[in-house]
Amino acid sequence: MSDTVTIFERSREGRRAFTPPRTDVPETPVEELLPDWARRSQPADLPEVSEPEIVRHYVTLSRKNFHLDQGFYPLGSCTMKHNPKLHERVAALPGHARLHPLQEPAHAQGALELMYNLQEALAEIAGLPHVSLQPSAGSHGELAGLLLTRAYHADRGEHRTKVLTPDTAHGTNPATVTMAGYEVVKVGTADDGGVDLEDLRAKADDDVACLMLTNPNTLGLFDSNIEEIAEIVHGVGGTLYYDGANLNAVMGVSRPGDMGFDIVHYNLHKTFTQPHGGGGPGAGPIAVSDRIEPFLPVPQVVRTSSSNGAGPAFDLDHDRPKSIGKMRGFQGNFGVFVRSYAYICSLGGDGLREVSELAVLNANYLKARLAEDGIGEYLPIAFDRHCMHEFVLSGSGAKDKLDIKTLDIAKRLLDHEVHPPTVYFPLLVDEALMIEPTETEPKERLDHFADAMRELLAEAAEDPEIARTAPHTTPVRRLDEAGAAKRPVVRQSRRDVNPGDPGRAQDHPAAASGAL
Amino acid sequence: MSDTVTIFERSREGRRAFTPPRTDVPETPVEELLPDWARRSQPADLPEVSEPEIVRHYVTLSRKNFHLDQGFYPLGSCTMKHNPKLHERVAALPGHARLHPLQEPAHAQGALELMYNLQEALAEIAGLPHVSLQPSAGSHGELAGLLLTRAYHADRGEHRTKVLTPDTAHGTNPATVTMAGYEVVKVGTADDGGVDLEDLRAKADDDVACLMLTNPNTLGLFDSNIEEIAEIVHGVGGTLYYDGANLNAVMGVSRPGDMGFDIVHYNLHKTFTQPHGGGGPGAGPIAVSDRIEPFLPVPQVVRTSSSNGAGPAFDLDHDRPKSIGKMRGFQGNFGVFVRSYAYICSLGGDGLREVSELAVLNANYLKARLAEDGIGEYLPIAFDRHCMHEFVLSGSGAKDKLDIKTLDIAKRLLDHEVHPPTVYFPLLVDEALMIEPTETEPKERLDHFADAMRELLAEAAEDPEIARTAPHTTPVRRLDEAGAAKRPVVRQSRRDVNPGDPGRAQDHPAAASGAL
Amino acid sequence: MLDAIGVGSVEDLFEAIPESVRLGRPIDLPGGMAEQEVLDHLAELAARNRHADAEITFLGAGMYDHYVPALIDNLVERSEFLTPYTPYQPEISQGGLQVMFEFQTMISELTGLPVSNASVYEGPSAVAAAGYLAKLETRRSKLLTSRGMHPHSRAALATHAVGYGMEIVEVPLDSNGVTDAEALAAAVDDDTAAVFVQYPNFLGTVEDLASLGEAAKSTGALFVCAADPLPLGILKPPGECGVDICVGEGQTLGNRLDFGGPSFGFFAASERFLRKMPGRIAGETRDVDGKRGFVLTLQTREQHIRREKATHNICTSQALNALAGTAYLSWLGREGLVELSTLMLRRTAYAREGLPFEPINPGPVVREFAVRVPELDAFLERAREAGINPGLPLRGVLPEYEDGLLVAITERRTKEQIDALAAVASRTEVPA
Amino acid sequence: MLDAIGVGSVEDLFEAIPESVRLGRPIDLPGGMAEQEVLDHLAELAARNRHADAEITFLGAGMYDHYVPALIDNLVERSEFLTPYTPYQPEISQGGLQVMFEFQTMISELTGLPVSNASVYEGPSAVAAAGYLAKLETRRSKLLTSRGMHPHSRAALATHAVGYGMEIVEVPLDSNGVTDAEALAAAVDDDTAAVFVQYPNFLGTVEDLASLGEAAKSTGALFVCAADPLPLGILKPPGECGVDICVGEGQTLGNRLDFGGPSFGFFAASERFLRKMPGRIAGETRDVDGKRGFVLTLQTREQHIRREKATHNICTSQALNALAGTAYLSWLGREGLVELSTLMLRRTAYAREGLPFEPINPGPVVREFAVRVPELDAFLERAREAGINPGLPLRGVLPEYEDGLLVAITERRTKEQIDALAAVASRTEVPA
């Protein structure tokens, strides 16, 4: 029964989970209410399954996922920190979960105040005064940031065409640049892992609209030249964009606004612990400096004094003539805001600084453990400095000495019940392994990871085939990805309808229903 | 990491999940508030673990459980029917979950009405007019039933000493008899699987206080002589007690009250789908006839007309002079009542009858499948009639022909990802397998079970050792139960305290806390 | 399916049921409902209950408004914990069994007694179960109970004792609301099977267990303590005070109020009672490969093995609630339990001082205390008007305290809320 | 740990950060709170929102008060679904990947289009994503949008189009509140990359897609439909009406209102766009043993592989919300979806007839319709007083309907509630 069976294949004619509410209005024939041209001729071929079997199906599926509540998940750049269970409780309060997005502000004061408080907290953390919570994820925030840059320059009568991105940049950065109608200009990386200043100077010209930077960058290194970088970019009239995916390293220590950035996005699903959900939801609020503020999306959540002067009130400001408009519907992923706000309340200012300190401590400890004999010679560190919240190793040693690839290491880790690091990113490191333990991991988990790594490398020295054919203990083994892309099967083909239970569903209306 | 590690073994000094609320009152030294003799000298040795690791610990543990939302669970007598998820939602409504049991009835009208409605529904289903929801489980209901019998006879000036139980009775029946201060007198089973009427007549005398009966009985057979049985017992002045564990077979078809029973218990965690929780909670309400009613426990939920005559109101009646008193604190397992009431509302009267029809259909279908060649010769049916909601096979054939025991069959089924039936009960069937599929199982699951059974028997014919040493795919294999009982280890010995994370927890208060 | 069975209709399968005992009509209940309709109906009922978030409540008296952390919801709603039966097949039940083992260890730590079972139904019936064990152990005929026991515990003990045939004798409280030690000493005799005391007692006072125990045990009776497990975080453990059996209500450990249940009861005892305890017990063992594991053990005590010779009839118990308790105690942890208890202790002291009422029980209290309230009804009404439920009037359960009010202060009750109660109280004191 | 690293303090690890960009003071935020304090604070905020159970709401306009079955809560709160990242390691992510595959199949069934991705953010940005695809596909410069598109969709499209450099031209609604077919035909030209229509449109009318599509596609432009997936249970699928790309807001499929998010967007299209679609796509394949499995496929479309050449920049999407949608559609099932849509259809017809207001859009509607309300403000006030939120006044978003009100009827709105709205309406009609 734990074979791969889709919900469609579990379908049997006449089964159901849903019982319709009573029809309390006239049962007018559908034909009278909907003209022919508007009517579906055949029901959509959804599965027919009882509640017990739906539950079993998805519960059983869920158990094929590795997940953060199960074990160590050092996926670099993804900040897989613990998701406190409290957050699900507060997000589910009816006042949050059941609030319509178009409820009048007068009757959504709690929601608006929460958003306002979150904006204020994010502004303080990033050192930039104006926040829009609207973008749906990090890359959406990036796009908003570049559209703001465009609006800012347009407002000044400038037309710029290029955006600089370091070669260490996350893929969303260049992809965003293209979507925002700019041309990508790559900037190189210096020997210390930071931006190559000479290259930057060479490429920074009047056509440059923006430099997008992650600091610490995707190598886990803080760029000490950040002020000079800012000067160069600002010098040619560009804006400086902070990809906040790595903010977890520097909260309370250093703020993008103080580093000279104009625009920042936050990944609430990373730094502020919205659960990842297997690929979202997230939220990508942005913060900006005064000069960018006029262009922020509508609506903005603002504080007003209430008409009778009694206490603050909150409102949605749609009247922003220079605004870039809307990045999406309504006010953003409010449910995510609730969780991240709860997180900030739980930790407080000092707690957030501790988050960063411990994230950095954990990363450096694990880095030290992975530099030990028996590991370090196979996985040399790409740039040997103290790292921030993450670090990047190269699988080059293992490739040369053991003839196994980073991919093999990752797959063999699966058999050790830990999630592998991010692999083959950043691109400039050969056979990269990008490791981010986060602050919520105890020392034992870090040690277990290092031990597993040592063990699998020793094993590969004996018999590399084990790693090359790994994983061996997972629900499925290595999958044919090339084949999947060549002959894509992206939906289930219309099934032959399975027979029902003769003598069962027909005579027993409730039999088919969810209650049974 | 999936080794067996207890929460105590995960403990590290200084770790924590809990952050205490702010102390907003004077911080009087504890010594001033509690005298020496009342004060604990050392903290209880609870584990010190962060929230992320607590969650991981229990999530990981949970995954070692087989459970109903995973697969087929035909545990005879236990009625492992689907537990609709709606029930958890309605039980969690703050008006239910956060209601104090001593809230004045005037401010608990919804709860009392729910209990009243549930009483009425249960009364209708069993055909006995008076219900007390108080007992905590089936056996608690049995005990209540015998205490009622005692009170009833005492009220008539009678002192009776014996209670009759058939040899097919569930273990709780005789255990209850002893606890209630009676002597157990066993009644035999006739060839058709029902009560041996001759034996019953022989043993029914003036000392008999009660006959406890399950109908259908634990063989899954309805005793057609029920009226005669009732006459015999009533004839000598005894009461007739209905063990309602098997009520799932006859809802809407036949009612214990109409069969002649005086007292019934219900297992809300069986028939009325309270989830079993790995061994509770449950609830064991009882229903009784008029003559037993005066003795019911206090308080009773009653309907009154409200003082201003406007609509019905509900109250707790403590003023019942002949009552046996209290079986437990407060009003019973209210959270269970909510779920069972929701279930009854979902199904309605007709739906409940369908439940029984389908439970019986499923059982007979599976019985037929297990009588097929390749299975039936190894697992003969104990009493070959149409069964009701369950049936009992004998592993005698497998023992004789394959030299494997029922225990081996059960253990080998574990490798097929189904839960084994109840085994070695009822006692009068050699190597018994007691199979109850319930109505919520689709035909595919029944077929899969039959196929698995056929497969394992065929396998045993080839190589019985596989079954004898089964299971092979479970988190642990056969456990030394004898050793466990001989040298019982029933708690973890006080551990050596594990070291903390030097340089971590101390400097970082939040580090130790749940948020991190 | 009917073909495979060889019948023409489902009706045929019911042939064994005589016509004369058939219902012969539909069940007289309303028709089925859609899921949303059931929710609406139950939500409508629930809305007519004034729950603990809908008022500031000082109600306690056996169940308390403690904070239940969110991780518990998540765990108890996991299908893996919610939907299995009692772990009869240990190989596929190691999760539940290990939780029981951890639970037993924690209860043992709290009570200071070496062995604990894996849960019984709830508090008062756990007291009755202790009475039954005393009977099995001593074969004596009398049970002494302090009037400081919860009224429901005394009632449940009495109800059950009628079954197992024992007489109950009550020991009064003295003028300070604690068990009258002299009366106890006088009442104990050679027929006394057990003496029952509650800790803290029903009025909230921390009884001097050790002293009472000495008197209780002078003739060989068992000394049974019914304890609230949460204050045991700072109170001397019953096991260190001569207690033989400690039972109690576990709601305070991570379980919701639920209008009184389900929660769990616990049952801990001296080693010598291990083979007479009621209920499930998990034990550690090894599998055939030597791997560590857990099983239900000492089952020869139990009904399914021993039938009429079982030491108790309990079968389904409260495993899921005990899991909540285990997760709760893990969440609090070693230091947290002390911090939480200390906070309650201090807020309770603050409240008792701040209320302008004469204490009924001036002795040490941790979370609850009783006071005399002149013009009780007027006070109750004013408090209600202020959105406050000030606690339990004692007259219904202990008529000797006609003007008594039992006030509970958990960590959920802030200074501000306590001050609000005190404000209402002061207003009542001075009739306008 | 510091020893292993070889530093004396955590501070040393931050040495790369110049003093000049250090914060040098604590973060200016309140101190941390206990779990119960955070809950209290957020509960207090939440209590100041009037949510959909606190009034009878006819608000819709893009998000709707549909019933979310309880099994969805249970599934989305399972750690196994809640806490993993995007499934980059398929061997240990088969659960999430198979859900995506099932989701894609269901969206494909609803829209009548052969391929679907595994979700995008939400509705309006999905519309913008379709615009970007039209640009990539046609290299043309103009997008035509019906004014019957949701105002947020039009706004988001405009905002994004500034980036990818396209001009937007609006096609008006006719006097019946449907897209003006003639104006559309007149506006389409060789520069038109795509034509956007909503189905049902913002006022609730079921547009005649097939006819509009003919005009739209006459010059080779793509025909894009933004659809609400739930009414597609009874409406002719866009794929059968010539639509090339169908996108939409998925909140109506098993997602909570959540004050506007998170929910999910979907993106379905003709086969030929498969390699240009945005976002994750799960595909079926085999493992080395021949066992069936699923992977993220066609990743060469995506940012992490193709960087600046990617067909979209989306990375984190809405997997958990799409899971809710998948479970919801499984729960409704083949028949249930039709029954539910039919119930909405009938109740909506009943409401439109019962309200004493002139319809703005007299054409066929399924769940929502617009009416002209004389003395709108007075009516709104009376409704609010009666505990009713009667819907969205149109003036804020479509000023041309100054007295317009958009009324949504889901399966949560009973006849009784509709009658209550009608009663308030009648009272307003006849000023006292």
Ligand SMILES: Cc1ncc(COP(=O)(O)O)c(C=O)c1O
């Ligand atoms: C460095 C970096 N930038 C940007 C992103 C994009 O964020 P999102 O997935 O929220 O769109 C990521 C996410 O992986 C990232 O790691």
Ligand SMILES: Cc1ncc(COP(=O)(O)O)c(C=O)c1O
């Ligand atoms: C026939 C029968 N009677 C009584 C009981 C006891 O019920 P409970 O476990 O609720 O105490 C059971 C439960 O297994 C049973 O099967």
